[in-house]
Amino acid sequence: MTIAPITSHLDRWADAKPDARAVSYGDIDYSWSRFRARVHANAAAQCATGIEPGDRIAFLDKNNLTCLETTLGAALTGAANAVINFRLSAAEIGYIINDAQAKIVIVGPEFAELVDGLRASLPTVQRVIVTGGDDDEYEAWLAAGSEAFEPVAFDPDTCFLQLYTSGTTGHPKGAMLTHRSLDAHNAAAVAGFNFTADSVNMVAMPLFHVGGSSWSLAGISVGAQTVVVREVVPTAVLDEIEARGVTHAFFVPAVYGFFLAEPRVADRDYSRVRCLGYGGSPMPLPTMRACLQTWPRADFYQVYGMTEMSGVFSVLGPDDHRDAAHPERLVSAGRPLPGTTVKVVDSDGNTLPVGEVGEFWTQSQQHMLGYWGRPEATAEALVGDDWLRTGDAGRMDDGGYLFISDRVKDMIISGGENVYPAEVERVVIEHAAVADVAVIGVPDDKWGETVKAVVVLVDGASVTEAELIVHCRAQLAGYKTPKSVDFLSELPRNPTGKVLKREIRKKYWEGRTLHT
Template identity: 55%
Template sequence: MTTLTDFTAVLAHWEAQRPDATAITFGGSKWTWRELAARVRRNAAAQRAAGLRPGERIAVLDFNHPSCLELTLACAQVGTANAIVNFRLAPPEMVYVINDAEARLLFVGPEFAGAVEQLRAQLPTVERVIRIGGPDDEYEAWLAAQEPDAEPCSAQPDDCFVQLYTSGTTGFPKGAMLTHRGMLAHARNVALDQEMGPDAKAQVAMPLYHVGGTSYSLVAISQGARIAMLRLPDPAAVLDMLEAEKITHTFLVPALLAMVNKVPGAAGRDYSALKRLSYGASPMPLPVMRASLALFPGVMQQVYGMTEECGVVSVLGVADHMDPSVAHRLVSAGKAIHGVEIKICEPGTGEPVPTGQPGEIWIRSEQRMSGYWHKPEATAAAFTADGWLRSGDGGHMDADGYLYVTDRIKDMIISGGENIYPAEIERVLVEHPCIDDVAVIGVPDEKWGEVPKAVVVAAPGRAIDVDDILDYCRQRLAPFKCPKSVDVVAALPRNPTGKILKKDLRKPYWEGRERQIV
């Protein structure tokens, strides 16, 4: 496997080695490696027949479905890239992502077909919309119309084949271009750390627009493991699948784990096949941690990562979760995984800081993205000349090499595994006629880890109606981005240069808490 340099070769390898073994299960259906490979080749042929050329994009707007993985693997064969749209976005945000990707084909699930019809006139690059699943499915006929493509393009290691969008500090998402080299490095590093091999059964419960969905799936595919996919991350369905399909590996965000713990009869199930339950992407409240450790003893590990690095960069392992003598490490993000370097630097100068001192987390590995789509300035700002990614997260490293993520340099909020930049919300709120000034911060929440709070200053002669402000946001933003509360103040704290001191705004809400961001 170490000699394979692209995912077309990976798929061909497992088709040859395990043709009749199950590759994917979903909703009562299953596909062997031979069947999956044949479908991917038909998909590639259909993309070529549609006139797609290397370097161009398609887009998927759907809940989890194997077709999204088929499209991604077919893109690897054609030289195109799959831009997977966050289905939780508000319609204007969906339009932005699809147009930014310049997607020529748009694949939509039945739940989103009506919305896309209403938005169709705003999508000038989309030549065809293809429905996936449901009574109006067009995808299967689209595949069946083609003979399998037998001549994959000569993929280069740094070719992008999947494009996942991250929220931007300017209020607009950025498309992280994820490559064969990066994804294969991530798969190799994570599989080694998690002891995942061909006999593994990996549950994919998280959305495929997230690295916890697509990147995790590609780790399993790289190892020839079976994928058991859920359409939606339903807590009862998660437990049913863990037990019924004897899942060995899964990844869940803390918000979902909190709901899993509350499923009636959860403690009476058989999870003995489970070897690794990874969690991350948002803060883990300690009550949820304790309940999860009781429900899933001896298998839990925390992961910290980001889209720009194809996913995981550090892990707090099973042993650290089970050893009471190092209980303080439960608020750390663990140690760098194989193939990843992590250091803490002073954000302004880039100089390394002493052990235990705070700074910005910098990461270097082959897992890195090739850059942000059509954003060379943002790409240049993200990377140093010698390949270090400036993560934007603040933290420190202890003398034993454990990473502690304590704040965010860029003020990002992570709520239930979703990345939210305050700028996205602030650019909406500043347009409200009753608001003169605004800052959005993350405040603690027992269910979601943290949620957005708006701190506003009323415009002269105006009064703030909190319910009106919240409703204003709901009409313009995805629900998970909307502030859950609004505070009205006379003025926002600023430094001498006029920058809002968000750390001062956050301080009262986080007082006395060991802030854990993963």
């Protein structure tokens, strides 16, 4: 496969249909030629501000069209846009900015004060640029760029988008996504979701998620109009789907639940909707059935993906959603997309027979270059003959469908957000009254799972559930903060001392299936 610069798609459509609508954001509509001009102005402004190949820019805001402009601008300068989860705590945001060694921080108005409070602890940051609001600096920054800008020489393995994933060490890691990996993802996604040049693609997932940034780049690659949603307000999103004639959209299952609760959800014009994707956590079967009734003419796609794979790599397609002969496949993660091979291996990396549970490994052009500044973590993730360890355990049936049965690294998925217990445990154990802790996911009808801390107290010490939650909330994002705390006299462990989280989970998951 010939690898093209990610911006070549923008050039193609700006030349082919310069006046057609390319992107929409609130009351903003840009044509393809105008959008390309703004991306080039962003790249020029990066250079004028001292950004060089290999540098990182940090972007902190809710969904904003300027984030896409910065990502594509970085693809021209040889830099990378490190998009930060705006839901993180101040300490976590500061950690990522410093880990990326960002020279520039582009920040939305709601988060400008937070970044200002961190400035003294951000040694590499040379400039902060506010985008949007009454104090917008972004437009003036674009205008100050040099018109003589020239793109850097193309290297398919240059990282231009750096997305952070939480790690089992308790600190997030920057997955480096490249022209090669995202070009491969574009091709797979376009074929897998039937994107066409007349598609209207809604981007509602956060752009700090691979499901936001990669979903948007896939639509752009085929010439589709992109509709960027700043935040998911159910009524407003449904209004936008109707008014814009959206054909393609992707949401986490919890959002579909919010839609179904809207009084007018079934009374709207969805005649143009062709593709509704979902993923990040399992779709409860009652919700799935209600969705099929509400959008009977739409094709539903369940996706299985990960940041390290530049997005989706396995899909349960529309025919499978309505296959009465195989209802069990509704709880599968579908089959790998063309270009990706998946195998199931044991703890020694040996391929297992069909039906046996092991770890999923993938081989694909879509996989990341590696983790920024983490050669050891990269070596653990990328193994053998270019295989990527997913960290997910499951089995493959004789039809090639993937069934995820557990989390190799105990990850919790709450409302589509990944929570690694080690991150939370690191904060809980800092409380003086806590001697030992295990963090697990417990079932929740709204979010799929929520975070629970199971705590052993120091002899003679006392602390309430509410006090521990307040302690965590000061240092963790809301979705990572435990929603409940249970107290035990000791945690179950195996002979080597490892906490047996499966034993802890049992009573909470009794009678329910644990999916990823």
